[in-house]
Amino acid sequence: MSHSLRLSWSTVEARAAQVPVQAEKLSNFDLILQCQSGHRPDTAAFAELMRRYQSHVERVLYHLAPDWQDRADLAQEVWIRVYRNIKRLNEPGKFRGWLSRIATNLFYDELRKRKRNASPLSLDAPLSVDDGEIDWEIASDSPGPDEDLTTREFYDQLREAIADLPEVFRTTIVLREIQGMAYEEIAEITGVSLGTVKSRIARARLRLQSQLQNYLDGV
Amino acid sequence: MTSNFDSHNSNDQPSSAVNPNRSHSLNVMQRDRFEMLSAYLDGEVSADERRQVEEWLANDPTVQRLHARLLNLRQAFQTMSVPLSDQSSVQQTVDAVLARVDRKPRLPLIWGGIAIAAVAIGAISSVLLGERSPLPQMASTTNQEHVQPSQTPTDSEMPLLVAIDEPIASLPKGPMSPSELNQGNPLPSQATDTIR
Numbered sequence: 052m053s054h055s056l057r058l059s060w061s062t063v064e065a066r067a068a069q070v071p072v073q074a075e076k077l078s079n080f081d082l083i084l085q086c087q088s089g090h091r092p093d094t095a096a097f098a099e100l101m102r103r104y105q106s107h108v109e110r111v112l113y114h115l116a117p118d119w120q121d122r123a124d125l126a127q128e129v130w131i132r133v134y135r136n137i138k139r140l141n142e143p144g145k146f147r148g149w150l151s152r153i154a155t156n157l158f159y160d161e162l163r164k165r166k167r168n169a170s171p172l173s174l175d176a177p178l179s180v181d182d183g184e185i186d187w188e189i190a191s192d193s194p195g196p197d198e199d200l201t202t203r204e205f206y207d208q209l210r211e212a213i214a215d216l217p218e219v220f221r222t223t224i225v226l227r228e229i230q231g232m233a234y235e236e237i238a239e240i241t242g243v244s245l246g247t248v249k250s251r252i253a254r255a256r257l258r259l260q261s262q263l264q265n266y267l268d269g270v
Numbered sequence: 271m272t273s274n275f276d277s278h279n280s281n282d283q284p285s286s287a288v289n290p291n292r293s294h295s296l297n298v299m300q301r302d303r304f305e306m307l308s309a310y311l312d313g314e315v316s317a318d319e320r321r322q323v324e325e326w327l328a329n330d331p332t333v334q335r336l337h338a339r340l341l342n343l344r345q346a347f348q349t350m351s352v353p354l355s356d357q358s359s360v361q362q363t364v365d366a367v368l369a370r371v372d373r374k375p376r377l378p379l380i381w382g383g384i385a386i387a388a389v390a391i392g393a394i395s396s397v398l399l400g401e402r403s404p405l406p407q408m409a410s411t412t413n414q415e416h417v418q419p420s421q422t423p424t425d426s427e428m429p430l431l432v433a434i435d436e437p438i439a440s441l442p443k444g445p446m447s448p449s450e451l452n453q454g455n456p457l458p459s460q461a462t463d464t465i466r
Contacts, residue, residue, distance in 0.1 A: 094368060101364045106354050113352040123355075123363065130367040206350050227312065228347035234314045253308035257301070260339045267339040267346075 074099035083143040092134055101130055104150055111154045114225040116162075117214040125161060129154045151230045155240060162218075205266040212262045216255055223248060224255035307333065311340055 074096040077085060082103070085096040092100075108129050112122045119125070132153050140149055213221060223241065226232045232240070234248045241248070260267060303326075309315045310323040326333040355363070 091371075098364045098368060101367065102360055105360045105363060109354050110352050123359075127363060127367050127370070130363070131370060134367070134371050206346070209346055209350055210352070228344060234309075234312065249309050249314065250305060252312070253301070253305035256308050256340055256343065257304055260336070260343055263343070264339060267342045268335070 079103065079146070080143050083137070083140070083146050086137050087140070087143070092137055097134060100133075104147070107147065107150060108154050111151050111225075111230065112158060114213065114229050115155065115158045115222055117210075117221075125154075125157060128157055132157065148230075152240070155226065155230070158222075159240065201266075205263070208263060208266065209259070212259050216258065220251050220255040220258075223251040224259075227252050303333075304336070307336060308340065311337070311344070 072085075074082060074085065074093070077096070077099075082096055082100055086092040086100055105126065108126050109122070112119075112125055112129075116122060116125075129150070133150065136153075140146060213225070216224070219241075223237060226237045226240065227234075234245050234252075238245050238248045243251075306315065306319055306323055307326075310320060315323065323333075327337055
């Protein structure tokens, strides 16, 4: 009897050693902890982390740089940086925000490089948002979207309107609305004052709500 | 109750089409208020500003409508889909990243390489620069040894001359006469004189 018991224990131990924990079955939190343990992130765990969060990285980069064709390369750079620095993340629960920040910083690094090589337009140029006026007399009888088709059309219009915003306004409103950053954080990351952040966000919203008012009033 | 916003509109009777200057100042004022409403939406206002905006929201239909629009806009930002990679593209990214991190040298190796390079540069520079090398050097008396002979050359060279000119052991006189010896080689006698 005791002999058979000993056998079963050894079998259990052997199995536990062979299959540690499958990365796919870990919660996000445990998966990040797994990536933080050891000298380098465990390959299987890190691959799973990428599969889970790649859509978030793509989403952030899409809104920041809708007209860049090489966003996939930038996404790779994001993950290389995550791989090298994930051990420094003190609070695994804040991984998503940390990841957004890495993607945003890389985007700005790349943007600065491209601006150095491009013609001196953009940042110091007069802001084209000034040409828009607020229509305070909002037409109450504007047709509201009540079909799926209209909803889809609305999102197309919204994406287009965001992409058409001047770069500094687009990135600022994206950091606020998509990434949920506080003004202070945005000011730090974009290198401008709090007042400028506040103004840029308001002006971006001003233009978007003006362009999309027919849809927004009917939602 | 009428908000400041409405009162401002109603007090200025000429329409914006007739008076562009007034229209401009109105826009500035409207934008200031819009900015405050926008900041309010983000929770980035002072206590006074919050009270002000909440008063507009309670009483001004225009601000109420704008606020509703901005809330819808925020909701739309959250629910808006973007074109994302399919599963196979994601896996390609995963593979590409893992291949790159495997290929990269590890940080300790980099530091090790830097350390070895530093030692090599130090060694080379100490050879090439000699005494001007920034590396620490041992004290030596080489300079003094070089200088001393040049200062008093005769004192140190004299004993050597004497040693050459004077035979170590006296040679027995041969068949040659002293006169023959002097004719054949006058130097030894002169040298002897000089010493004396």
